[in-house]
Amino acid sequence: MSEYQPRTHSWTLMCKVCACTETVINLCAELAHSMSATDDPRRVHFQSPEYLVDRLDAIAELYDTDRTDLLVEAIREYIEDTADSETFQELVATKYYDDQLEFEAVKQLVGAETAQRLRLLKADLADEPLDLAAPDDVDVYDGDATAVETAADDER
Structure with a gap:
């Protein structure tokens, strides 16, 4: 069996996982970190x-x-x-619930699954509470409640 000879790539920086195994290096360099055919590069300028x-x-x-x-x-x-990060997701949720972010922006920020969950929670929060009377102070045990004593070694 011949010794492993890595191919030369224009992209040689790799993620932490790919740096650990020879098999994954080529996949990482060739597939995971290259732009796909649907990615349109956009020129940006910053200081x-x-x-x-x-x-x-x-x-x-x-x-x-x-x-x-x-x-x-x-x-x-x-x-x-x-x-x-939990802090970021909480910030996105808060701004979405306060109508400071649209659903599409939320989807872009936290992913489709989390965005859908936030949409459902927001709908639940927007629902009017049920108009129920306060519960009566009723003895549900009709006076037949039994007290249980625990031994000292049973306490948790």
Whole structure:
């Protein structure tokens, strides 16, 4: 059997999981981290401190890739980490319940499944409470209630 020879890719930075196994490295580099045919790249412009750009360029040179690939991967990881955080999901839910976010925006922020759950909860919250009278103070046991004594070693 020949020794494993990794193929050279223009994308050599990989996620933590892919860095652990030779088998997954190629899949990660070729499939998971490349834009799919349906992804339309969009040019963006932003200001960044020079020292960050210098460090990014040094890392890109080390991995023999370009700055854009590193930025896209960093943004992707940040979005995944943020979307999974409880604080973020609570903020999205609060703004959605207060009608500060539309459903489509919620779906984009937390995913379709969580967004649908929030939509159902919002509908429940919007329902009018049932007009029920306060319960009567009724002895449901008709005076036949039995007290149970527990031994000291039974207490939890």
